Amino acid sequence: AQKITQTQPGMFVQEKEAVTLDCTYDTSDPSYGLFWYKQPSSGEMIFLIYQGSYDQQNATEGRYSLNFQKARKSANLVISASQLGDSAMYFCAMREGRADGLTFGKGTHLIIQP
Amino acid sequence: DAMVIQNPRYQVTQFGKPVTLSCSQTLNHNVMYWYQQKSSQAPKLLFHYYDKDFNNEADTPDNFQSRRPNTSFCFLDIRSPGLGDAAMYLCATSRDRTGTYEQYFGPGTRLTVT
DSSP: OOSEEOOOSEEEEETTOOEEEOOEEOOOOSOEEEEEEEEOTTOOOEEEEEEETTOSSOOEETTEEEEEETTTTEEEEEESSOOGGGOEEEEEEEEETTOOSOEEOOOEEEEEEO | OOOEEEEOSEEEEOTTOOEEEEEEESSOOSEEEEEEEOTTSOOEEEEEEETTEEEEOTTOOTTEEEEOSSSSEEEEEESSOOGGGOEEEEEEEESOSSTTSOOEEOOOEEEEEO
16 A cells, blocks of 8 residues: 555646645554655755644645645645746655655646746 | 755766765765655655664665765665666755654766666
């Protein structure tokens, strides 16, 4: 079974609109961290936002927010007021408490249209 | 600025010819990771070092080796590259292995095997 599921392979969004990228996860470990990374065509993975399993509030970082619904095992990324420069691949990832590396989803290719 | 540096950014090697990829970090992080990302796929963890302790993923082929001579540097050695090893190789660092610490990625090395 996949540990991280991103159901949107690609999305087209109009500039300045808000966009939600879906991510669901599967773990039985009570301690875990959820991450979102942006990967432009250049290849570098850019950290966007983090949510810990024990965090009571949803994480926010500038235009990025994470809609964390623990009971549903959902960690959707919300980008407000999208910009052309937001066009990239977006990966949701999880690190379970005792695991070493990150487990990534398959990614969502976001294209912002003018 | 503190960062993760990978050299070279692009590497072309011949089938079966050993190749070494380099990663250095100025973050003084304890953990260094190597991920393999094939075209249009999610990054996959190959192995990591926690300080000097090497940790190999169970499904990482024996063809892949790693060295960490000091805190700052980590190398990925591919002993006999095959065509299937063509990929982006991402190095990442983290302060520790627990779920709360984010991983900082380098720009990646894109490996071509001819």
